[in-house]
Amino acid sequence: MATAIVSGLLKKGIGAETISAFDISESASAKFAELTGIRTCTSAEKAAAGADIVILAVKPQNMESAVHQLKDSAAGKLVISIAAGITLVKIMNLTGAQRVIRAMPNTPALIGEGMTALSCSEYVLQDDSERALKIFESVGKVCLVNEKLMDAVTGLSGSGPAYVFDFILALSDAGVINGLTRETSFKLATQTVYGAAKLVIESGQHPSILKENVVSPGGTTAKGLAVLERGAFRGIISEAVTAATERSRELGRD
Ligand SMILES: NC(=O)c1ccc[n+]([C@@H]2O[C@H](COP(=O)([O-])OP(=O)(O)OC[C@H]3O[C@@H](n4cnc5c(N)ncnc54)[C@H](OP(=O)(O)O)[C@@H]3O)[C@@H](O)[C@H]2O)c1
Structure with a gap:
């Protein structure tokens, strides 16, 4: 999913030098760098340092350890999680960030024809949601929903x-x-x-x-x-x- 999102952003003209990434799997990291040309870092903390937006794109069961590795480098930033089922409150508690957005994309994002639903915490600024819309519009269509509808989105367009x-x-x-x-x-x-x-x-x-x-x-x-x-x-x-x-x-x- 991260590869799809980054590829979409690059196609829209976002500079590769503005994105950095970390994947715990060295082979996945190398493949990601080869496919996208994006700089990969040796820790989550290094990837997030200096970023305005942190995208969490790990499986739900890996979320706690991934966020733990971020230390407090995500607090104060816009955090976007694409993990199924993990609530805004949980992401806020784990990261210490308040401006948090949950996204539910689907696999046609791989060819730029995805459907993503976004839901935002109450602290998200208009500029934040506009930036998140732009990110996911780079891999398809996007809509905004109330968080309580995220499960229905998962059941329909996610699956x-x-x-x-x-x-x-x-x-x-x-x-x-x-x-x-x-x-x-x-x-x-x-x-x-x-x-x-x-x-x-x-x-x-x-x-x-x-x-x-x-x-x-x-x-x-x-x-x-x-x-x-x-x-x-x-x-x-x-x-x-x-x-x-x-x-x-x-x-x-x-
Ligand atoms: N695929 C879909 O259709 C879809 C649709 C909507 C939402 N999502 C959500 O998108 C998220 C990612 O899904 P995916 O299919 O892209 O997963 P994926 O292919 O498994 O990619 C996740 C990558 O994160 C790595 N990772 C695991 N723990 C980490 C950590 N602590 N720090 C940094 N990297 C870590 C994984 O390495 P290892 O393989 O070594 O664990 C793997 O390379 C999931 O939460 C899923 O719910 C997926």
Whole structure:
């Protein structure tokens, strides 16, 4: 995730010399430096010294030790955490910083098509949230939400790419069952999902209208949709997002 964010910033023209990084894993650090050209430091404290913004991009279970290594170099700075489930209050308590922002990006950030939700502590200044918006806009789209909605964001857009990958696999397998080669079926499935999402975005039309446009009376799509309806397609998606939301809530309580 850190590599995706830094690559996005560099593409937007942010100077490599303005960013420094630390990763406890020497191999990950070397790979990060090779991919981004960013200076890596030998400690978290050195990476944060002199920075205006500190981004915490470690797994939730590594957060306490990562922040411990920062000593008090994050206090007084804008701190942005991308760790799932770790609350603003916890980050404030761990770092001693007050201006804290939680971000929930997703993996399409790797290709600049991420979706990130941000929530800010009450001490965050307008300039801070504008800078955070700019950082995550460099890897996709961004919205601001109240922290209590972060679990729902995690269940929807954080976990969402995996649901869509599974949908692509299911469509692809179904094409093979009906005689298409694996290669052709995969191409048809992937481009269909991509094209449909792009059509929603670029036409500005509601998906229910776009759906209506493809359903001709007595036609093939109506037959297919009726089967999805019988299998409670939309109900199961709703249950999946709700289950992931609940799991995110549980992780936050750990
Ligand atoms: N991947 C996603 O889809 C996604 C989406 C939204 C949010 N997030 C959040 O983003 C965060 C990072 O996820 P990721 O997938 O980018 O993780 P990752 O690939 O494991 O990267 C984290 C890096 O931090 C290193 N690290 C561990 N402890 C450290 C410490 N104390 N100080 C400095 N570096 C340390 C890890 O080294 P080791 O491997 O040696 O531990 C690893 O190289 C997570 O909190 C996750 O919840 C991820």
